[in-house]
Amino acid sequence: MPLSVPFVAEVIPTDKVDVAFKDLDAAILVGSMPRREGMERKDLLKANVAIFKSQGEALDKYAKKTVKVLVVGNPANTNCLIAAKSAPSIPKENFSCLTxxxxxxxxxxxxxxxxxxxxxxxxxxxxxxxxxxxxxxxxxxxxxxxxxxxxxxxxxxxxxxxxxxxxxxxxxxxxxxxxxxxxxxxxxxxxxxxxxxxxxxxxxxxxxxxxxxxxxxxxxxxxxxxxxxxxxxxxxxxxxxxxxxxxxxxxxxxxxxxxxxxxxxxxxxxxxxxxx
Known part of the structure; x- marks a missing residue:
């Protein structure tokens, strides 16, 4: 399907990690659990640990070892650390968060x-x-x-x-x-x-x-x-x-x-x- 953005060759919508994370050169992790009314801080961290642990594991399994990972979803610093710890085969220097x-x-x-x-x-x-x-x-x-x-x-x-x-x-x-x-x-x-x-x-x-x-x-x-x-x-x-x-x-x-x-x-x- 032709796209109106000249530098975009293809967009692949998917919910399969082996497709989404396959051979990535760059990963921008935007989604995270927002804090909800009545939610304690530790509950927010626990929910996000689950998200970024799974994404780190997917990066470790499917992405290139040279992949550059940018974490945007808050709390960005700690989410980034969890993703990095969950991807032991990728250098921690390849992970950064958005400031x-x-x-x-x-x-x-x-x-x-x-x-x-x-x-x-x-x-x-x-x-x-x-x-x-x-x-x-x-x-x-x-x-x-x-x-x-x-x-x-x-x-x-x-x-x-x-x-x-x-x-x-x-x-x-x-x-x-x-x-x-x-x-x-x-x-x-x-x-x-x-x-x-x-x-x-x-x-x-x-x-x-x-x-x-x-x-x-x-x-x-x-x-x-x-x-x-x-x-x-x-x-x-x-x-x-x-x-x-x-x-x-x-x-x-x-x-x-x-x-x-x-x-x-x-x-x-x-x-x-x-x-x-």
Whole structure:
């Protein structure tokens, strides 16, 4: 059947895992169990462990070992970790979760404050969990104003806003969108997915980095191991690398530790359901 999208050769709707996961180069796992009224957090995690364990097992059995897996369904970081643990033959480095939506939102907030395009804001960082504990960090951010790169602090000229309202706005943006339109930010999420996957395939520009939730092991910022945690990364030849050597002040460190603590708690609760 001919399709109107020129780069799409075929669409195969199926409910069979051996068809859906066969020889995949890329997998975008969007669906998850949303939190329902009266549902406790542990019940939400338990339901999602079942979903992402089965998807991880299907990837392990049918997909290429080079497959790049992006988890979007929330709680994205912990769902991604469960999928990775359930696919032992696929390198954990091939799994990531979507924090690019938060990254894009943070860039947009700074851009709107400065009256410029979001493309003029580079090297934003989202640390940690895709939740309200995430830390949007502007300390290494570059803003191009009238052809000159300056720091976010110099561009915005409002330190109190950058350390206060800016952070809380990005952390709560998803909830604010749902409250305003009674629906999630589907278009923004789709754009972020495209940005994330494009950068995996084409790489990042020299000297620039983006935010991705990736597997934490031996990282340079003291984040606990065995978490999917959002770091600043550069990408080359489809391989990401955590950006090293960034100065972290006490303000940032406290927020990075807080979101890590939430992820450790999520992980420990979720892993306890893996054998169920």
């Amino acid at each position: 690019r939506l938060d990254h894009n939102r943070a860039c947009s907030q700074v851009a709107m404050r400065c009256g410029i395009s979001a493309n003029s804001v580079k090297n934003m960082i989202i640390w940690g969990n895709h939740s309200s504990t995430q830390y949007p960090d502007i300390h290494h951010c570059k803003v191009n104003v009238q052809g000159k790169d300056v720091t976010a602090f110099d561009a915005v000229k409002d330190d109190a806003w950058l350390k206060g309202e800016f952070i809380s706005t990005v952390q709560r943006r998803g909830a604010a969108v749902i409250k305003a339109r009674k629906l999630s930010s589907a278009m923004s999420a789709a754009k972020a997915i495209c940005d994330h996957m494009r950068d995996i395939w084409t790489g990042t520009t020299e000297g620039e980095f983006i935010s991705m939730g990736v597997y934490s092991t031996g990282n340079p910022y003291g984040v606990p191991e065995d978490l999917i945690y959002s770091f600043p990364v550069s990408i080359k030849d489809k391989a990401w690398k955590i950006v090293d050597g960034l100065a972290i002040n006490d303000f940032s460190k406290a927020k990075m530790d807080a979101t890590a603590a939430e992820l450790v708690e999520e992980r420990d609760t979720a892993v306890s359901f893996l054998g169920v």
